[in-house]
Amino acid sequence: MITLQRRQLVGHDILLARHGNHICSMRVDRSSGRVVALLDDGTVDSAPNLIAPxxxxxxxxxxxxxxxxxxxxxxxxxxxxMCALMVTAAVALGSMTDPTTIEMLSAYTIY
Structure with missing residues (x-):
């Protein structure tokens, strides 16, 4: 069942527990499955983004x-x-000027 809710990033919690207010910015590295944080002293730390692989x-x-x-x-x-096909068919049927054809098409649904 699809819940379509935002995923909780475990790496954010780990980095916040390690460094607290010393984090300047965080980003998610999806290719390696990690969260990378830039600290205020210029160093970089990372944490895995999954509890279990x-x-x-x-x-x-x-x-x-x-x-x-x-x-x-x-x-x-x-x-x-399909939309283009239906619009084309509606335009083609609307441009018919022969009254007998229009009467036949409108009476067809009676049967």
Whole structure:
């Protein structure tokens, strides 16, 4: 079940416990799975971002978009194509000037 809530970054808590108010800035290094902190004396410290490597974290909106972008793009393209097809059909049917054809199409739903 997708909860789509913000993930709690364990590395932030570890670094705050280690250094407290001496942290100038923090950033998440997603490639290595760590949180990196710049301290006020110019040194850098990092902490792992996971409690356990095999732990399944809840999905967020960003993680779903990163994992499923191909499916979302394909379904968006199909929806845009169907919309264009329907608009083209509506314009083509609206431009018919033969009254008998229009009457036949409107009476077709009776049967």
């Amino acid at each position: 095999g732990l399944e974290l809840p999905a967020t909106v960003g993680s779903v978009l990163r994992e499923d972008w191909k499916i979302l793009a394909a379904s968006g393209a199909v929806a845009a194509g």
